[in-house]
Amino acid sequence: MTKIKSIFIVINLLLLIGYFNWSIYAKERILSEGKLVLIELAPVDPRSLMQGDYMHLNYKENTFLEKVKIPKRGFCLLKIDSNGIGHRIALIKDMRPLGNDEVVVKYFFDGNEYWPSIHIGAESYFFQEGKGKKYEAAKYGGLKIDRNGNSILVGLYNKDLKLIL
Template identity: 55%
Template sequence: MKKYKWFIILANLVILLVYFNYSISQKEELLQDGKLVLLPLAPVDPRSLMQGDYMSLRYSISQDVDYEKLAKRGYCVVRLDSGDIAEKVRFQQNTTPLNKGEYLIKYSSSDPWNINIGAESFFFQEGHSKKYEAAKYGGIKIDKNGNSLLVGLYDENLKNIK
């Protein structure tokens, strides 16, 4: 049994490392090839807006939603204007139907009043909170499958806040 114990531990470690590296490569591919979409930010309770070195984000696509009819997981279908600012079209459970000029963003809804697209926190260096208070848009990269990755915050002039 001792012979197999180390083999099992090593095999599990290799599997974990392969999965971890695959996940990183998927995110890197999304960063490189994904479509930049700007999601308008919705107001958040100012007492919880800044907590240490991160900002809690909420997007306007999660407003005016009938949460009772919304599936726990699905896709938010958006259409982009000339500035790549997303406007919510509808929510759906599957990747189809998808009309020309529409894009998918995966969401999950764990509680009855919140839609999570996986980019609800923006971390920044301590002491830099003032410059991020002007943020009007969350910039995410999306792929054709609806996966998203937060890449930055943007001001009203559509400039990346750095």
């Protein structure tokens, strides 16, 4: 009986390691092949007592002023301007052919009917303690987005479209 348990544990461990390696590979692929899109940020408080210094990211494209029926999950279609800044065109349920200046990013809707908003990309940006002052100038979140709508936050950018280091 203990031999079967040992084999079962080893198989599960190998599957877990395989899953983590696949996840790392997928993220690295987004970083290398994804398209950089800047999305305007809305102001937020950059401090958390439990987590240290970080910035909660609230993208301008997340907010809806009108009450509309929003599917729980889907894609946010963004049109990219000449500066590389993405502007929401529409929410779509399924992928469709895209123009050269369009990308889609996966979203989920939190279900809040009083203040409808969607969530795209990373929602937190952590930085070294005491370095928060320079990130107050952040105006854009830089997302690398692959052709399937997966995204990774690669940095914060100032009003001059320069990466904040």
